Amino acid sequence: MIRIEEVTKRYPGGHDALKGVTLYVEKGEMAFLTGHSGAGKSTLLRLIALIERPTKGQIIVDEQNTKRITNRRIPAYRRQIGMVFQDHKLLYDRPVFDNVALPLVIAGIGHREASRKVRAALDQVSLLNREKQFPATLSSGEQQRVGIARAIVSRPKLLIADEPTGNLDPDLSLEVMRIFRRFNEVGVTLLIASHDISLIDQLGCRRIALENGKLQTDEEEDVVAEYVERLEVERENSRWPE
Amino acid sequence: MARVKSNEALRPPRKTGVITSWLLRHLKTSATALGRICSHPFGSLMTVLVIGVTLALPTSMHLIIKNARSASTSWDSALDFSVYLKASVTEAEGRRLAAIIGKRADIESVIFLSADEALLEFRDKSGFGPSLDSLPTNPLPHTLIIRPAPTNTEVSIGLLNEEIGNLPEIDFVQLDTEWVRRFHAILSILEQAIFLGTLFLGATILVIIGNTIRLDIQNRHEEIEVTKLIGASNAFIRRPFLYSGFWYGLMGGLLTLNLVWYGLYALEAPIATLTGLYQSNFVTDALDFREILVIIGTGVGLGLIGSWTAATRHLRQIEPR
Numbered sequence: 001m002i003r004i005e006e007v008t009k010r011y012p013g014g015h016d017a018l019k020g021v022t023l024y025v026e027k028g029e030m031a032f033l034t035g036h037s038g039a040g041k042s043t044l045l046r047l048i049a050l051i052e053r054p055t056k057g058q059i060i061v062d063e064q065n066t067k068r069i070t071n072r073r074i075p076a077y078r079r080q081i082g083m084v085f086q087d088h089k090l091l092y093d094r095p096v097f098d099n100v101a102l103p104l105v106i107a108g109i110g111h112r113e114a115s116r117k118v119r120a121a122l123d124q125v126s127l128l129n130r131e132k133q134f135p136a137t138l139s140s141g142e143q144q145r146v147g148i149a150r151a152i153v154s155r156p157k158l159l160i161a162d163e164p165t166g167n168l169d170p171d172l173s174l175e176v177m178r179i180f181r182r183f184n185e186v187g188v189t190l191l192i193a194s195h196d197i198s199l200i201d202q203l204g205c206r207r208i209a210l211e212n213g214k215l216q217t218d219e220e221e222d223v224v225a226e227y228v229e230r231l232e233v234e235r236e237n238s239r240w241p242e
Numbered sequence: 243m244a245r246v247k248s249n250e251a252l253r254p255p256r257k258t259g260v261i262t263s264w265l266l267r268h269l270k271t272s273a274t275a276l277g278r279i280c281s282h283p284f285g286s287l288m289t290v291l292v293i294g295v296t297l298a299l300p301t302s303m304h305l306i307i308k309n310a311r312s313a314s315t316s317w318d319s320a321l322d323f324s325v326y327l328k329a330s331v332t333e334a335e336g337r338r339l340a341a342i343i344g345k346r347a348d349i350e351s352v353i354f355l356s357a358d359e360a361l362l363e364f365r366d367k368s369g370f371g372p373s374l375d376s377l378p379t380n381p382l383p384h385t386l387i388i389r390p391a392p393t394n395t396e397v398s399i400g401l402l403n404e405e406i407g408n409l410p411e412i413d414f415v416q417l418d419t420e421w422v423r424r425f426h427a428i429l430s431i432l433e434q435a436i437f438l439g440t441l442f443l444g445a446t447i448l449v450i451i452g453n454t455i456r457l458d459i460q461n462r463h464e465e466i467e468v469t470k471l472i473g474a475s476n477a478f479i480r481r482p483f484l485y486s487g488f489w490y491g492l493m494g495g496l497l498t499l500n501l502v503w504y505g506l507y508a509l510e511a512p513i514a515t516l517t518g519l520y521q522s523n524f525v526t527d528a529l530d531f532r533e534i535l536v537i538i539g540t541g542v543g544l545g546l547i548g549s550w551t552a553a554t555r556h557l558r559q560i561e562p563r
Contacts, residue, residue, distance in 0.1 A: 051471070051561075078473035089468045106474045110263040150472070 001027045001158055001189040002048060007057035009043050009213075017043040019213040020057070025191055027157075030184040032200045033193040035210035041193035044210070045162050048191070049083060050074050062157065079107055082151030082188075084161035088143045090135040090150075096122070097131040100149045107154060121153040125179055141172035148179060152188070159183060161192045165199065173199055268481075275485035278458075286490070289454045293447050293494025293541060298501040300440040301529075301537060305502065307429050307436070309527050314422050314429075325386040325406060328413045333357075336384040339411055343386065348394055348402060353387040360385055383413060444544055451490055451548030455483050459556045466560050476557055483553040484546060491545020495538040502529065 002025040009018040018040045025031050033041045046052045047059055050066055059066045062080070069077050090099050100121055104114040122128045125145035135143050144164060151159055161180070165173035177199060184190055194200060200207055209216040279286045327336050333356050344352040355363075360382040365374050388406070390399055399417075407415040459466065466479055506528055513526055529537070 049471075075470070075473045075475040075478075078471070083471065085471075089471065091465050091468060093465070102469065103472050105267075106469065106472060106478055108263070108267065111266065 001025050001029070001062055002191060003060040004044070004047075005058050005060070007044075007047065007054045007059060009040075009047060009052065010055040016213050018047075018054070018210075021210070021213070021215050022057075023208055023215060025189060027189055028184070028187055029206065030180065030190040030203075031192070031206045031208055033191060033208050033210060034195060034197060034200065035216070036195065038212075039210040040213040041210055042162050043213075045160050045191070045193055048160055049081060050077060075106075079103065079154065080156055080158070082154075082156035082159035084144075084147050084151045084159065084164045086163035086166040088135075088147040090143060090146055092135050095132050095134055096127065096138070096146050099135060099146055100131075100153050102150060103154045117153055117155075118149075121149040124152065124182070125149045141168050141175065144168060144172075144176060145179070148176070152183060156188070158189045158191070161190070163193055163195070165194060165196060170199070174202070177203055271481050272485040272488070275482045276489050278482075279486060279489055285454075289450060289490055290493045290497055292450050293490060293544075294497025294501060296443050296447050296450075297494060297498040297537060297541060298505075300436055300443060301498055301502050301533075302505055303436045303439075304433075304533075305506070305527070305529065307433055311426065311429055312527055314425055323388045323390075323403060323406070324416045325388055325412055326414045326416070327384045327386070327411050329383055331384060331411045333384060335411065336386070339409075340386050343388065343406070348391050348398065350389045350391045352389075355385040355387060357382045357384050444540070447494070447544045448548040448551070451487055451545055452552035454490065455487060455549045455552040456556055458483065458486060459553065459560070463560060466557065470561065476554075479557055480550070480553045483549050487545035487547075487549025488542055489545070490549075491541040491543065492538065493541075494545070495541025498537055498541065499529070499534060 002023075004021055004023050007018055007021045008016060010016050021040070021044065033044060035041050043052070047054050048061060048066075050069060053066070064077070066077070091102070097118055100118045101114050104117060109117070118131070119128060122131055125148050127142060127145055127149065130138065130142065130146075135146060138146065144167075148164070151161075159180075164180075165176050168176065173196060180190055180192065181203065197207075327339070331339075336356070337354050340352045340354040343349060357380050361374070361380050364370070364382065390402060394402065403415055403417055406412060469479055506526060510526065
């Protein structure tokens with residue numbers, strides 16, 4: 001679903017947020033991007049959403065090379081991806097229903113069909129009874145669920161989320177993750193940036209760790225690789241005396 | 243992502259539905275834009291007021307010129323000449339001459355004004371009254387007021403004028419309407435000047451609307467950013483601002499019409515008094531249907547151009563961060 005190949009992102013001033021990162025996320029997978037702040041998680045998601053473009057390398061999302069997507073085509077591309085943000089990015093001047101309906105309005109979907117889809121999305125995040133309320137009257141967890149409903153209302157095949165539980169307490173975080181899990185079960189591919197490792201371990205999903213803009217190889221893998229290497233060296237060495 | 247169109251393919255095409263929903267969407271956007279304008283009435287009123295007054299300026303100038311032209315055209319069509327007879331010509335000779343000239347086909351009427359009548363009229367209307375009594379003799383000659391037939395052209399009137407001027411009894415022919423032509427030339431120049439002025443004022447309105455829209459965009463910075471993030475195209479984001487520009491222009495145009503109509507209403511009485519003094523049946527020309535359309539169209543057009551320019555320029559600067 002997502003193929004990131006040798007991607008480097010250098011910001012003006014010479015700071016490299018990502019340094020030659022290569023990673024794949026399969027169709028139907030639910031993967032987490034972890035790492036300290038500044039490790040490049042957000043940058044990676046921003047590159048996938050074409051908020052920024054990589055300095056080097058290429059990103060292929062669902063068979064579309066983002067390099068070939070012109071600026072004019074970015075809106076249409078973004079409509080295929082659901083996005084969830086740490087700060088929800090809701091519009092506080094309109095009720096929950098209108099917030100969730102926004103992607104459908106942008107896509108020019110008729111009122112009746114849109115209403116049906118909005119209700120379905122709100123139902124999935126258990127906020128069906130809140131559609132007339134304004135976001136400011138909701139709790140932070142509920143606001144995040146509104147944000148999730150908006151991300152899934154147009155049934156994207158890929159959902160990316162940047163620290164979706166960053167502002168939530170553990171119980172609410174788990175609830176949000178369970179919602180994501182349910183989407184995953186119906187075939188949505190998810191890539192979620194989070195630093196909440198205990199939560200991720202609870203879910204038992206794949207972890208992609210970034211450190212200083214580089215892919216951190218799994219520690220266990222490192223140990224095994226080191227062991228194998230040592231064995232080989234020893235074997236080589238043991239040959240010499242013969 | 244692969245587009246699954248199988249569902250759509252099974253359904254029969256519903257063209258009307260598409261058009262209706264498109265119309266509904268635009269109606270909704272325009273209503274929302276109007277609601278937004280009404281939600282901060284003071285600021286919006288200022289914008290509308292500035293547009294209305296700015297457009298009212300050239301409109302009222304145009305109306306003044308239009309009326310001046312139509313008033314002077316009604317004088318022009320009369321094209322009366324005043325023919326002064328030589329002092330040696332007696333009243334009886336003068337009346338006979340008037341009768342002869344009056345029989346000509348190219349002349350509609352001839353009025354004979356004797357020197358005494360002329361003096362009486364002059365005493366009446368000039369206000370010199372008593373001081374005229376001190377004159378030993380009447381200095382005024384007998385006068386014929388000749389009105390050419392309406393079939394005459396400008397050339398034939400010139401010839402008629404010359405022919406009558408050559409008669410032995412005639413001292414001097416005065417074509418009363420010479421100044422009308424000069425007046426029209428002045429009006430034409432003024433009209434050109436107003437046209438140029440209108441261009442400048444139009445540019446001012448563009449700046450005013452552009453600035454209002456720019457502030458509006460700044461206030462809705464966050465909303466624009468979020469909608470861009472969700473995949474809204476520039477055209478989609480620009481649309482509500484275009485409608486704002488449309489409404490500002492429309493309301494400004496309507497205000498202009500009201501200002502001008504109020505101005506005409508306020509001037510009605512003094513104009514009536516003035517035309518009464520001239521014994522004229524002059525009626526003030528208000529704006530005709532075409533001019534009303536032009537004013538509204540100018541307002542709306544400037545609103546759209548101003549908002550389009552501002553929105554295109556400033557929306558480009560707002561990119562999700």
